[in-house]
Amino acid sequence: MIELEVNGVLREIDMPLDTPLLWVIRDGLRLAGTKFGCGMGLCGACTVHLDGQPVRSCLTPLSSAEGRRVTTIEGLGDGSSVATLHPVQQAWIEASVTQCGYCQSGQIMAAVALVDANPDPSDAEIDRALAGNLCRCGTYPRIRAAVRRAAELKRRGEAVVQTWDPAVAVAPVGGLPA
């Protein structure tokens, strides 16, 4: 049994220490926002943060996360409600980035790390930082636009107010991907 800080909350994890962090998050903690894509570090769908740095959770054993801060897509914003979005989430909505959505939590986690480190990334810097995050729907142009907009929101330091109403949001037939 080890303690793990996930999205600011200490959680007790009773899983083998070599369990990939991806399965700790999804199966152990029931946080389904982080996706399984390739399981080999090739697609970026499983990207989470360890101490603010993006990592491939499919390749990260539970043992190496002990004593470090784990942040998943569910931990962005201030976590108090869906009305308090991270600037990257807000920019993603404004640019209507998402298509099927499967890669998007990984893309967003990579983008958050980028705008945290670089307040005004160029397109080349965006492409380089997100090169390991693949999108089979080809949303790359909208991702670039959204990252630039997120950086702008962050530089201005304005409060982020959501531009959509979850009460009227419509889930696709069959529900959101788990």
Ligand code: FES
């Ligand atoms: S599932 Fe981890 S990189 Fe693809």
Ligand code: FES
């Ligand atoms: S939005 Fe479909 S894989 Fe990226």
